Amino acid sequence: MADEAPFQFLHSELIQYITKSAESGDTENARNITKLEIMGFRVGQGLIERLTKDTVRFKDELDIMKFICKDFWTCVFKKQIDNLRTNHQGIYVLQDNKFRLLSQLSAGKQYLEQAPKYLAFTCGLVRGALSNLGVKSIVTAEVSVMPACKFQVMIQKM
Amino acid sequence: MADEAPFQFLHSELIQYITKSAESGDTENARNITKLEIMGFRVGQGLIERLTKDTVRFKDELDIMKFICKDFWTCVFKKQIDNLRTNHQGIYVLQDNKFRLLSQLSAGKQYLEQAPKYLAFTCGLVRGALSNLGVKSIVTAEVSVMPACKFQVMIQKM
Numbered sequence: 001m002a003d004e005a006p007f008q009f010l011h012s013e014l015i016q017y018i019t020k021s022a023e024s025g026d027t028e029n030a031r032n033i034t035k036l037e038i039m040g041f042r043v044g045q046g047l048i049e050r051l052t053k054d055t056v057r058f059k060d061e062l063d064i065m066k067f068i069c070k071d072f073w074t075c076v077f078k079k080q081i082d083n084l085r086t087n088h089q090g091i092y093v094l095q096d097n098k099f100r101l102l103s104q105l106s107a108g109k110q111y112l113e114q115a116p117k118y119l120a121f122t123c124g125l126v127r128g129a130l131s132n133l134g135v136k137s138i139v140t141a142e143v144s145v146m147p148a149c150k151f152q153v154m155i156q157k158m
Numbered sequence: 159m160a161d162e163a164p165f166q167f168l169h170s171e172l173i174q175y176i177t178k179s180a181e182s183g184d185t186e187n188a189r190n191i192t193k194l195e196i197m198g199f200r201v202g203q204g205l206i207e208r209l210t211k212d213t214v215r216f217k218d219e220l221d222i223m224k225f226i227c228k229d230f231w232t233c234v235f236k237k238q239i240d241n242l243r244t245n246h247q248g249i250y251v252l253q254d255n256k257f258r259l260l261s262q263l264s265a266g267k268q269y270l271e272q273a274p275k276y277l278a279f280t281c282g283l284v285r286g287a288l289s290n291l292g293v294k295s296i297v298t299a300e301v302s303v304m305p306a307c308k309f310q311v312m313i314q315k316m
């Protein structure tokens with residue numbers, strides 16, 4: 001019951017805290033998004049380390065992505081990713097039809113512009129987790145209808 | 159499995175973020191502790207609202223404190239408070255023998271001075287929860303041996 005609530009509430013306090021002090025210029029906003037992304041990155045690194053402690057070695061990239069969609073997502077958001085698609089050339093799209101960190105926001109269109117700051121932390125989370133598994137990536141997110149959300153992962157070949 | 163980890167990692171990022179920018183003067187430190195306490199207060203208010211949505215009315219103050227020690231603590235820290243004592247005159251001591259937000263710190267004495275910033279958020283959490291149940295309080299914390307921790311709640315009679 002309400003298992004994800006402490007994380008959710010703490011996350012929203014963090015956003016308030018980081019964005020409150022801003023003069024809300026565009027540069028400042030971009031800087032806040034970056035801060036949130038970096039914090040997510042570090043949390044993702046820590047989490048994946050703990051989660052993969054006792055797992056067997058991953059077969060391939062797709063195997064890693066499936067772990068992110070199932071185990072990792074469930075640990076953080078208490079649900080799995082609803083849909084995973086890939087072009088088999090290093091692009092993955094993770095779709096969450098009811099993304100927990102957006103579910104507190106109203107679905108009105110006027111709130112869509114608020115969405116990026118609610119997604120930045122999670123983009124970092126995924127990037128950090130992948131990074132610790134040896135996969136370098138760029139992660140972006142988009143919302144078309146709240147609270148559904150798509151995360152696009154572009155693997156950077158080394 | 160690792161259910162409390164996302165909250166734990168996020169909490170420790172928050173502390174890093176808030177204290178990093180400080181010039182680490184005493185005033186600045188005190189201000190950071192206050193910020194953490196206030197954020198905890200708001201998270202506590204939100205959480206208790208969700209947790210008590212379907213519960214019956216509390217009999218008395220002690221009944222409320224028991225709820226904090228069991229349901230509330232389990233929701234946030236995935237364990238109960240280990241010991242609750244009271245002088246029956248408005249002072250309660252909640253002891254957690256393995257407090258999750260300290261369990262990442264080493265137990266060496268030199269880290270004891272770091273403890274306050276790891277406790278401030280939780281003091282606020284308890285104060286916020288009680289406040290939403292109509293109980294005004296002052297909450298302080300002390301650590302003697304890590305990671306055990308005592309929270310003292312002083313009820314403010316109105």
